[in-house]
Amino acid sequence: MIFTLFATSLVFFALYLYTWWAKREKRQVELRKIVDRKRADRAESVKFARESAQKLNLDTRNKIAALEYSKLKEALQNGSISCIDAVRTYYHKAILANEKTNSVCMFVKEAERWALEWDEKAKDPDFKKPPLFGLPMSLKECVPLEGYDQTRGFVQDTYRPTKVDGVLVQQLKKLGAIPYVQTNVPQSLLSYNCSNPVYGKTTHPMDSTRTSGGSSGGESALISADGSILGIGGDVGGSIRIPCAYTGTTGIKPSHLRFSHRGVCGSVPGRPLINSNDGPMAQNVDTTVDFLRTVWADTWITEQDPYVPPVTWNEDVYSSTKKLKIGYYIDDGWFTPTPVCQRAVMEAKQILEDAGHTLVPFKPPKVPEVIRMFIRAVCVDAGKYLSRKLMNDIIDPLLYTQVVLWMVPVPVQRFFANIIKTFFPRFGSLMTSLTLSTEELRCTYADIEAYRSEMSNLIIEKNLDALLCPVTVTPALPHVVPSKLFAGTSYTAIFNLLDYAAGSVNVTYVTKKDEQDLEDNYEPSDPWYALAKQHSRGTVGLPIGVQVATPPYREETCLRLMREIERGVTGK
Numbered sequence: 001m002i003f004t005l006f007a008t009s010l011v012f013f014a015l016y017l018y019t020w021w022a023k024r025e026k027r028q029v030e031l032r033k034i035v036d037r038k039r040a041d042r043a044e045s046v047k048f049a050r051e052s053a054q055k056l057n058l059d060t061r062n063k064i065a066a067l068e069y070s071k072l073k074e075a076l077q078n079g080s081i082s083c084i085d086a087v088r089t090y091y092h093k094a095i096l097a098n099e100k101t102n103s104v105c106m107f108v109k110e111a112e113r114w115a116l117e118w119d120e121k122a123k124d125p126d127f128k129k130p131p132l133f134g135l136p137m138s139l140k141e142c143v144p145l146e147g148y149d150q151t152r153g154f155v156q157d158t159y160r161p162t163k164v165d166g167v168l169v170q171q172l173k174k175l176g177a178i179p180y181v182q183t184n185v186p187q188s189l190l191s192y193n194c195s196n197p198v199y200g201k202t203t204h205p206m207d208s209t210r211t212s213g214g215s216s217g218g219e220s221a222l223i224s225a226d227g228s229i230l231g232i233g234g235d236v237g238g239s240i241r242i243p244c245a246y247t248g249t250t251g252i253k254p255s256h257l258r259f260s261h262r263g264v265c266g267s268v269p270g271r272p273l274i275n276s277n278d279g280p281m282a283q284n285v286d287t288t289v290d291f292l293r294t295v296w297a298d299t300w301i302t303e304q305d306p307y308v309p310p311v312t313w314n315e316d317v318y319s320s321t322k323k324l325k326i327g328y329y330i331d332d333g334w335f336t337p338t339p340v341c342q343r344a345v346m347e348a349k350q351i352l353e354d355a356g357h358t359l360v361p362f363k364p365p366k367v368p369e370v371i372r373m374f375i376r377a378v379c380v381d382a383g384k385y386l387s388r389k390l391m392n393d394i395i396d397p398l399l400y401t402q403v404v405l406w407m408v409p410v411p412v413q414r415f416f417a418n419i420i421k422t423f424f425p426r427f428g429s430l431m432t433s434l435t436l437s438t439e440e441l442r443c444t445y446a447d448i449e450a451y452r453s454e455m456s457n458l459i460i461e462k463n464l465d466a467l468l469c470p471v472t473v474t475p476a477l478p479h480v481v482p483s484k485l486f487a488g489t490s491y492t493a494i495f496n497l498l499d500y501a502a503g504s505v506n507v508t509y510v511t512k513k514d515e516q517d518l519e520d521n522y523e524p525s526d527p528w529y530a531l532a533k534q535h536s537r538g539t540v541g542l543p544i545g546v547q548v549a550t551p552p553y554r555e556e557t558c559l560r561l562m563r564e565i566e567r568g569v570t571g572k
């Protein structure tokens with residue numbers, strides 16, 4: 001009797017599994033067809049951009065292509081070049097960069113029409129050109145752009161074009177900028193690599209075996225390969241700063257409420273405390289400053305979205321010559337960065353000291369707890385929303401490690417955490433991050449608020465204007481590593497948890513001596529350190545950035561210090 005019952009249950013279970021598997025297989029076939037269709041559409045959009053670019057004569061194109069940001073803006077303003085010529089030049093530049101890095105999702109065909117319309121308007125002598133008149137801009141794929149998908153790398157979200165531009169895109173268009181290309185992201189956005197089943201893998205312009213970072217990795221690759229002069233990225237745990245640090249570009253994540261979030265589809269909707277924010281990415285700090293100075297020149301954003309406080313650009317703070325007090329650290333006590341990342345901070349420290357600022361050692365409290373609180377609050381529902389979406393999709397193989405962790409039931413993770421803690425304490429600790437209950441989640445929100453308060457007290461007590469630290473723990477990593485090493489985001493994630501402004505600026509490049517230091521002085525004392533060490537080998541010549549962070553609404557101070565570091569590094 002028992003045997004029959006057991007055998008029947010087994011048969012039913014096998015049938016259930018088979019039905020589930022057959023259904024999933026059927027769905028995978030459908031999804032693969034959608035991918036083929038989308039990739040054909042992309043090829044079509046590249047063809048369109050190529051044909052448009054070919055309408056421009058070579059001399060004009062070369063002349064425009066050589067202009068740096070301020071000169072391009074000036075030439076568009078004084079009419080020495082037209083908007084359509086600027087767009088066609090940037091179509092061409094992005095095609096070349098894309099061939100090298102696979103950073104483009106779609107070219108924006110309407111850019112041609114918008115450019116022609118602006119040129120038409122400019123024929124009227126009374127027409128007053130808006131400040132970003134004719135400026136081609138790239139957008140991370142998840143930035144809401146009317147008529148275009150925001151898939152976040154999910155096949156299931158293709159062919160669902162956004163109906164209304166996000167507030168930032170509305171503003172860009174009003175100010176005269178021309179979005180001409182959408183750039184790639186990792187599936188789910190919750191990774192600092194850049195690959196998805198829809199558009200494939202974006203590569204680092206200097207080493208195709210490595211990632212350009214993520215999640216704004218399409219932007220960093222495109223900008224670094226000179227396919228864009230200014231782009232918009234997004235950041236919930238480092239997604240602007242890590243790609244910038246990896247590729248030698250620069251970018252800032254403003255504090256959450258300096259931009260509107262209306263209609264923005266983040267990685268996990270319904271996240272109350274830790275939220276993604278848009279921010280500019282560019283080849284230099286001046287460009288990001290000019291951009292933010294322009295979009296924050298008035299309270300237009302607040303008028304569209306009353307939840308955004310009316311905080312406008314503060315030129316006095318940016319241009320101030322007052323000497324500042326800056327806390328710095330090279331090790332947050334959770335993940336010791338490889339030697340080159342530490343060297344970059346020490347060089348930036350020297351530059352700031354030479355400029356007359358006071359640098360004092362600083363240690364952010366409780367970082368191991370911060371990273372646990374961050375993961376819990378950023379996933380919110382222990383990964384349920386993401387697991388469900390991923391199970392209904394083609395899962396990107398480069399995300400497998402993270403996906404497995406989202407799928408293992410939390411009680412099972414907790415059980416094994418206790419065992420794993422004995423031989424790999426850091427991973428054991430992270431295995432207790434995902435929430436078990438709403439009560440736990442509520443307590444974590446309370447803890448985050450308490451942490452913000454503790455940090456505020458520290459900053460006030462020590463009279464600090466800013467913090468200086470590494471962006472991450474290694475140079476650009478091979479594509480598959482970020483999903484195994486999400487612990488390396490502690491240097492960026494802390495400032496999302498605190499909702500500080502935080503930016504990344506290039507300081508140096510990996511040298512042979514750095515590689516020797518890595519061999520001699522970086523102990524692979526656990527599997528994460530071993531991964532960091534192993535994959536930091538062979539990186540001579542890759543860029544390394546540092547991070548500057550300031551309390552909310554002090555983006556101007558953050559940018560001022562980033563600019564001073566950049567001036568110290570480049571001499572310009």
Ligand SMILES: CCCCCC/C=C\CCCCCCCC(=O)NCCO
Pocket residue numbers: 189190191192214215234235236237238239240266267276277375378379402405406430431432433434486489
């Ligand atoms: C055992 C814990 C499993 C946790 C799985 C990992 C969860 C989170 C990893 C966070 C990695 C964050 C990378 C940065 C992502 C980012 O800023 N995205 C921007 C979205 O707009």
